[in-house]
Amino acid sequence: MVRFTKATTAWLLLTPMMTIIIGVVGYPLIKTVYYSFTAAHLASPATTDRWVGFKNYIKALGNSKFLDSIENTAYFVSVSVSAEIIIGVLVALLLNQAFKGRTLLRALLILPLALPTVVNAMMWRLIYGPDFGALNALLTQVGLLAEYQSWLGDPDLALWMVAIADIWKNFPLVALITLAALQTISKDLIEAATLDGANTWQRFWTVVFPAIVAPVSVALVLRTIEAFKVFDIIYVMTRGGPANSTKTVSFHVYQEAFAYMRIGSGASYALIVVLISALLIATYLWLIKKQGNTT
């Protein structure tokens, strides 16, 4: 019988998976990098090897629409992620208290997470609907609104409205992660702090906060990475409109590559987005490592 060393066995076992990953991820990535240096156009195959050097990148970084979309994205990310964190942590603190109906509420928390993004987007588009939308009906009936609004048709409002839909879907993730962290806090610690003379607020800062800060920051970075790539909810709700007010980087890349069929320049945009994502992921890994060191 042939005997392998441990390392050889490991490599043998990894090979099938590595082949698939290289095929599915590596090849397209290399192809994208290649295209980003060409003037490739979907409609004319001959352009795929027309080499243009760094021209695509230079153009991309000077393109005000692309820079606008980065700004939109940053706006969307900061609004939705900060709201998700705040709401998520508050909801987790609430659901960590003992009260009747807690189990039911905890179960309901999964619901938005379980909903496919596209379904969530459709649902909120209906809620925001200018003619029959529930939001208009609600606000006019309680007297907060005089007449029906086109929530997604207003360039000043649209990004906020999309952010709300995103927050509703994603705050439960933060809440669940926080709740799990809260449940690891020993009751003794809270009681010890009480006897040491800490009031509710001091107990939060000395016992609860240190226990949840690491998991919550992981949730923060995860959500930031996800929110930065936001695409489907925009695609379904606004298609980047009105007046490009909800156009995010991913949507910009999509438009450039597939609507305008400029694969070459689209690829360069995509790689810039990848670079920014990579920075976010590096932060994430650093946080994970830090968390591992403290516990």
Added chain:
Amino acid sequence: MTALSLKNINKSFGDIRVIQNINLDIKPGEFVVFVGPSGCGKSTLLRMIAGLEDISSGEFWIGDRRADQLPASERDIAMVFQSYALYPHMTLAENIGFPLRLAKLPKDQINNKVQEIASILQLEHLLDRKPGQISGGQRQRVAIGRSLARDPKVILLDEPLSNLDAALRLEMRIELAKLHKQLEATMIYVTHDQVEAMTLADRIVILNNGEIAQIGSPLELYQTPINTFVAEFIGSPKMNLFPASVNEKKSQKKSIQIIGSNDEFAVDTNQHPPQELQTGNQIQVGIRPEHLVPSDTGKIKGTVTSTEQLGSDTYIYFDSDTIKQAVARINGVASIRPGENICFAVAHEHYHLFTSKGNRIKPTVL
């Protein structure tokens, strides 16, 4: 003058009464130990004193101040938890100084106090470490140190040594006793370990099913246990209980005969002939293992089932006619084998008489 006073304290969780009619006065500087089997309500009682648990009914006084409604933070009572409950992200110095920081003491005053406590507990060289970087025994010291920070009137300790290994437990036990002498603080100590209770306590409170079974000094509990529960709980190995019957002698005196043996002894019933000693009654005679002395003329007979050699002592387990797994404790090494027959003699002052229900019968054995 009392430090703490519990009057008719009761506690129920829903329909379940876990603490019943506790009456107890604790003197300033006293070391009181609550002892009892797991689940008997020791922690609940301690937590009610600390203010972490409401009192269902009864009165709780601290000195001459009614305190059942007083919030935990205002009782001037500190507690050491079984799990130590140290703040994991704070250094040991910060942990010990935390109660003082909350009391808004100036920094240098806090530092002085922390140094003082650290030197009492030999923690000076560790003050910059975090709880995760020290051993269990050291964590235990820090937890005690934190409880000392505010010079509380009363320090509560809930099974503080049960997470330590045997050697460390012994060492900490001795240190706690020293610390108590040094600080003259009132301490209430909860344990399920009767050895800890016997060695540390000025006074032991034995709890059984949420009720006080007996209160007394360690020796009182050892010498005059009020019932078989206390008798069996205090002392190791536990007291043997032999069934016995009450006979009447010609001389009008009553005598007790341990059933299955010809060990018969007289009891003094002249002064208060108790009802429990009616002729023909079944009672129980308790004999501690250390009072069973092997003797060829001994009247308590049995067959050895097993022995345990501890070096300093030997435990001999034997079956008599009426009870299984009785145990005798002999000084030194005993060369006896399972299967052999053995006889024990007992000095009559070491008999404890209990009714068949388990309550102590008063008169002295003659």
